[in-house]
Amino acid sequence: MEVGIVARKGSERAASLAATLRDVVADAGxxxxxxxxxxxxxxxxxxxxxxxxxxxxxxxxxxxxxxTFLFVARNAGDTPIVGVNLGEVGFLNAVPPGDAAAALRAEIRSFRDGGLDVREAPRLTASADDWTSTPAANEVVVQGDRRGPGGGIEYEVRVDGSRYAGGHADGVLVATPTGSTAYNLSERGPLVHPDVDGIVVNEMVAEEGMPPLVVDTDATVTVSISGEAGATVVSDGRDTASLDGPVEVTVERTAPPIRVAGPPSDFFEALGKLS
Structure with missing residues (x-):
């Protein structure tokens, strides 16, 4: 069995715990x-x-x-991930530090017994013509080159081909349940429980917008940009692409999903840490 360990960069506490977990794996052979x-x-x-x-x-x-969990997810494909939480909110990182060694031993035993018990969380990609974004665990944002007065985009949003909204806004955000607690929440979008198979469509500071909408995970969301200035597409707040306009950006679920191993987090307990 090959076990990878990634500690938060620059954290002595994370490095110390990683050393302990390295010994757990080595002691298990x-x-x-x-x-x-x-x-x-x-x-x-x-x-x-x-x-x-x-x-x-x-x-x-x-x-x-x-x-740290999302950093691993961007690089580890469909390999199952166990998240050890060092005191943050912990929607993805469910294992407290004191339980980390025992949780890892349990996962090693499960692997030897025939397989890990994993839960899946969806990812999204955006595409336009021959361009495709980096897969996003949290959200894809389609926006202008800047927000606020004089910025934004002229757009139309369609869900599975049916028009949902349009006009002028700073941008349009499409979020997974995982991402519903992140940027989406700051844009007044709904919280979505991780057991719900849905994605959020949320207009950002729309002049004449519709309420945020939760649609099926397999829905196809298209954002059409009419202006020559085009749009900026951002995946998980990190990977950015500038597309010339007019352009139609398609956002939909992609494979592989994030595969989460270990004990599940308590969603409502984690929500309490947001306040």
């Missing part, structure tokens, strides 16, 4: 991979691997916050 940053922090160069190779692991442990 399994192989340990560390991403290059974690390996440097632990002075363990022999175990270092590029993080984008972690898709070849059987399991990856993310030690940090939801940001």
């Amino acid at each position: 399994e192989a340990v991979w560390l991403d290059e940053e974690t390996a440097a922090a632990l002075d363990a160069g022999d175990d270092a691997r590029p993080v984008d190779a972690f898709g070849d692991c059987d399991l990856v442990v993310a030690v940090g916050g939801d940001g």
Whole structure:
């Protein structure tokens, strides 16, 4: 069994816990991979691997916050991920530090017994012509090159071909249930329980907008931009592409989903940490 471990960059606490988990894997007789940053922090160069190779692991442990978990998810393909939460909100990272060693031992036993019990969370991609975005775990945003007065986009939103809304807005946000608690929430979008098979369509500061809408996970959302200025498409707040207009951007579910191993988080307990 190959077990990858990624600790939050720059955190001594995360590195210390990663060292403990490395010993758990080694004591079980399994192989340990560390991403290059974690390996440097632990002075363990022999175990270092590029993080984008972690898709070849059987399991990856993310030690940090939801940001660390999403960093792993962007690089590990469909490899199951266990999240260890270092005091953040923890929608994805369900394992408290004190339980991390026991949880990892349990996952190793499960793997030996025939397989891990995993839960899936959807990802989204945006596409236009021959361009496709990086898969997003939280949200895809279609917006102008700037927000506020004098910015934004002229747009029309369709869901499975049927018109839902249009006009002028700062942008349009399409979020997964995972992302409903992130940027979507700051734009007054609804919270979506992770067990709900749906995605959120949310206009951002629309002049004559519709309420945010939850549609089926397999729905196809298209955002048509009529202006010559085109649009900026942002995946998970990180990966940005500028598209010339007029342009139609299609947002839909993509494979593989994020695969989450370990005990589930308490969604409502995590919500309490947002306040």
